[in-house]
Amino acid sequence: xxxxxxxxxxxxxxxxxxxxxxxxxxxxxxxxxxxxxxxxxxxxxxxxxxxxxxxxxxxxxxxxxxxxxxxxxxxxxxxxxxxxxxxxxxxxxxxxxxxxxxxxxxxxxxxxxxxxxxxxxxxxxxxxxxxxxxxxxxxxxxxxxxxxxxxxxxxxxxxxxxxxxxxxxxxxxxxxxxxxxxxxxxxxxxxxxxxxxxxxxxxxxxxxxxxxxxxxxxxxxxxxxxxxxxxxxxxxxxxxxxxxxxxxxxxxxxxxxxxxxxxxxxxxxxxxxxxxxxxxxxxxxxxxxxxxxxxxxxxxxxxxxxxxxxxxxxxxxxxxxxxxxxxxxxxxxxxxxxxxxxxxxxxxxxxxxxxxxxxxxxxxxxxxxxxxxxxxxxxxxxxxxxx
Amino acid sequence: xxxxxxxxxxxxxxxxxxxxxxxxxxxxxxxxxxxxxxxxxxxxxxxxxxxxxxxxxxx
Numbered sequence: 001x002x003x004x005x006x007x008x009x010x011x012x013x014x015x016x017x018x019x020x021x022x023x024x025x026x027x028x029x030x031x032x033x034x035x036x037x038x039x040x041x042x043x044x045x046x047x048x049x050x051x052x053x054x055x056x057x058x059x060x061x062x063x064x065x066x067x068x069x070x071x072x073x074x075x076x077x078x079x080x081x082x083x084x085x086x087x088x089x090x091x092x093x094x095x096x097x098x099x100x101x102x103x104x105x106x107x108x109x110x111x112x113x114x115x116x117x118x119x120x121x122x123x124x125x126x127x128x129x130x131x132x133x134x135x136x137x138x139x140x141x142x143x144x145x146x147x148x149x150x151x152x153x154x155x156x157x158x159x160x161x162x163x164x165x166x167x168x169x170x171x172x173x174x175x176x177x178x179x180x181x182x183x184x185x186x187x188x189x190x191x192x193x194x195x196x197x198x199x200x201x202x203x204x205x206x207x208x209x210x211x212x213x214x215x216x217x218x219x220x221x222x223x224x225x226x227x228x229x230x231x232x233x234x235x236x237x238x239x240x241x242x243x244x245x246x247x248x249x250x251x252x253x254x255x256x257x258x259x260x261x262x263x264x265x266x267x268x269x270x271x272x273x274x275x276x277x278x279x280x281x282x283x284x285x286x287x288x289x290x291x292x293x294x295x296x297x298x299x300x301x302x303x304x305x306x307x308x309x310x311x312x313x314x315x316x317x318x319x320x321x322x323x324x325x326x327x328x329x330x331x332x333x334x335x336x337x338x339x340x341x342x343x344x345x346x347x348x349x350x351x352x353x354x355x356x357x358x359x360x361x362x363x364x365x366x367x368x369x370x371x372x373x374x375x376x377x378x379x380x381x382x383x384x385x386x387x
Numbered sequence: 388x389x390x391x392x393x394x395x396x397x398x399x400x401x402x403x404x405x406x407x408x409x410x411x412x413x414x415x416x417x418x419x420x421x422x423x424x425x426x427x428x429x430x431x432x433x434x435x436x437x438x439x440x441x442x443x444x445x446x
Contacts, residue, residue: 006415006441007415008416011417012416014417015417017436018431018437018438018439019430019431019434019437019438020427020441021420021421021423021424021438021439021440021441022419022421022440022442022443023422023424023443024421024422024443025442025443026444026445026446027422029422030422030424037440037442039442042442042443042444043441043442045439045440045441045442046439046440046442047437047438047440048428048431048437048439048440049437049438050428050431050432050437050438051432053428056437072439076437079437289445291445291446294446324445
């Protein structure tokens with residue numbers, strides 16, 4: 001959405017109302033601020049009170065221009081104290097937002113539930129509260145509650161961008177339910193149908209990445225069902241959608257926005273070769289970006305063209321810095337493992353861990369390094385004996 | 388919420404995410420500071436304005 005929503009001229013009227021800051025989470029220099037204002041998922045938007053650096057309003061995920069404008073207005077109103085005691089539902093919402101801002105998701109969920117229970121029909125904050133509650137449930141593994149919320153909210157959200165969000169969160173949550181959960185199959189079926197309908201509803205304006213993300217979840221549902229033909233069918237639809245969006249791009253940067261999802265769709269189609277020309281073009285047009293060669297490495301590896309894959313990975317490593325370099329090296333290690341070269345995979349993990357630990361202490365991505373150690377340990381673990 | 392990408396998953400390549408379009412900064416109508424929290428916070432304090440933060444990644 002960064003390439004599309006944040007470039008909308010309609011936002012110009014808000015320019016003087018906030019101080020604007022973007023934080024690239026790949027930049028290790030941002031590590032101290034990201035420890036203070038943690039983003040559990042990307043994108044995340046926060047409005048911070050500069051007096052005490054408290055997050056007064058948080059939004060996780062992309063949003064449309066009208067949603068962003070409403071978010072900005074609500075943040076300003078919250079800071080001015082407007083609505084604090086206006087109604088019981090608004091008072092509960094203010095509490096919920098403060099807890100959500102502080103990433104206390106279980107407590108935030110309780111407060112959002114209270115706000116929704118007290119809210120009259122037509123409450124203007126209904127959709128935002130539902131989206132935040134859904135994310136709070138997902139963040140605390142309360143998947144059954146998330147499915148129930150999506151089911152309950154779906155009809156009230158019909159015709160809005162939040163209808164897609166609710167169905168998507170509902171389907172993702174249903175897929176996370178334990179395999180022996182009595183409501184799992186029905187939940188998946190209902191949410192899959194709802195999400196299909198939301199994706200197909202061309203009258204609702206949603207960001208391209210929201211629609212594309214929905215295809216990713218639909219594909220996952222078919223994959224979990226063991227429906228290989230269904231996987232291919234969704235992947236073909238997804239690829240066609242993304243190719244159409246890429247055709248609308250006004251610049252190489254805008255077109256490359258769709259490369260990662262297109263690669264995922266082509267991989268799901270079993271046709272990684274279709275990504276090669278696209279990624280080669282992106283690498284040529286965006287020569288300082290490590291992403292195109294890194295994606296090329298994945299595509300070539302899927303074709304078992306190992307020399308090309310490792311050469312592309314080396315080009316990506318040469319361009320990447322900080323956390324991005326760790327990502328490139330991690331991918332290279334997993335490709336080497338796929339190739340069957342465990343010793344080289346191990347060396348690559350070691351290289352990544354050494355690189356990460358050499359970063360200045362306050363910039364060190366500790367969680368990422370820990371994850372690399374776990375991946376390395378997994379690689380070293382002897383295979384489980386067959387039963 | 389729209390399927391945001393959990394950072395924990397984002398590290399593995401298989402996770403589905405749409406790149407952020409890092410190259411469009413020149414087209415944004417909002418005067419963003421990039422990767423400069425102390426500077427942006429100081430400006431927000433001096434102008435008595437709230438601070439808007441976008442956390443993103445270029446992948």
